[in-house]
Amino acid sequence: MINPAYTRAGDETQPLADEWSASTLAGSPEEHGAEKAIRDRMTSMPATKDMDFMKPTITFNQRAQTVMVTGGPVPQLPEDYQTVSEVSISADRRRGCHCLLSEVTPMVPAMSVPDVIPIRHEPDYRTSTIGRWQGGQFFASVTAAFPEGWSGDDWQPQKRWCAVLHRFDGAGRHLDSRIQFTGTTADGEQKAIDAARLLLDEWLDALPERQYQDIAIAPFAVRLEGSLFGLVVEDDVDEEDDEVWAEFYPDGLGFNAPWNGCYDT
Known part of the structure; x- marks a missing residue:
């Protein structure tokens, strides 16, 4: 046009x-x-x-x-x-x-984060299993989580794989989260990933009127067994850089201005 x-x-x-x-x-x-x-x-x-x-x-x-x-x-x-x-x-x-x-990129004031943050659906990539269902919106993934604040050389036992399903209402407010660990890299990474995928498929199949598409959700945080899950606004801004962003944990997706749904990994 x-x-x-x-x-x-x-x-x-x-x-x-x-x-x-x-x-x-x-x-x-x-x-x-x-x-x-x-x-x-x-x-x-x-x-x-x-x-x-x-x-x-x-x-x-x-x-x-x-x-x-x-x-x-x-x-x-x-x-x-x-x-x-x-x-x-x-x-x-x-x-x-x-x-x-x-x-068209909507203008956002410097140093501000929108109340709800758009996330683009990308088939066959990191946001392939997000969308809407009868009760609102959802973000689902198979991902690995480390204990919050953990650092060290012996990482294989600490890298825990899990199936994650976050659900939100139509306006993007967090409703609940379903998270289940399936094993660590030390126990066998592919086995843990396969188990998590099977579990996530079951959860997604149970969502009535599920459709994969773009979503827009408000920041939220959930902690389970020492690991952080959620869309968290980062406030440790560098003194020389006034940019703020939101990080989706533990998936490692970073969102920032112009808040158009694209993300960094």
């Missing part, structure tokens, strides 16, 4: 303060068309379509030829909103600046 709009495609600089203050809501038919395309794209994910933080405020600055997207209703734009939506040009700006919406 192609809609006329304004953008700073290919420009990594951030909007100036006067560009923020001079931006206005859509006025022309072309701007309304571009607004609809962006809004539809940002609210199309099943896991986030009903969540306020994904409902964007979209403003235009014709003089600066910039479209500004914020992840939620913002009556006054603060100075710490920093990320411009990613839009690519498909025609010369001087001929009316038609732009093709490639991927």
Whole structure:
């Protein structure tokens, strides 16, 4: 879908303060068309379509030829909103600046974590068994956990494999967790992994109306037999780096701005 709009495609600089203050809501038919395309794209994910933080405020600055997207209703734009939506040009700006919406990234204030954190479903990878069920959302995995704070050379007896099923309500609030250890690497890693997979398959088959898809969940933490499980916001920020992130334990998945569901491993 192609809609006329304004953008700073290919420009990594951030909007100036006067560009923020001079931006206005859509006025022309072309701007309304571009607004609809962006809004539809940002609210199309099943896991986030009903969540306020994904409902964007979209403003235009014709003089600066910039479209500004914020992840939620913002009556006054603060100075710490920093990320411009990613839009690519498909025609010369001087001929009316038609732009093709490639991927919209909701702007998040620096040093903030959303109330619910999107997680993308990736088949055949680390988030292949996440999605929705009749009672809400779920995150399931076969993973290995070490005792919290443990370090040492004799790691094989400490690396314990387990099946994990976390369940959440429709809004992403944690409901319960089912965790069962199946063995250590010292006891035979593949045997422990196979046992955990069989167990997890049984749990997943028991979820009514299960569908694998993207989810969005609130941070939570569960501890079992000395190991930490959950989506935990990290607060040990480096003095020279103001970035914050959330870590999914013990799977080792890291989430950070722009909080679009992608993760680091």
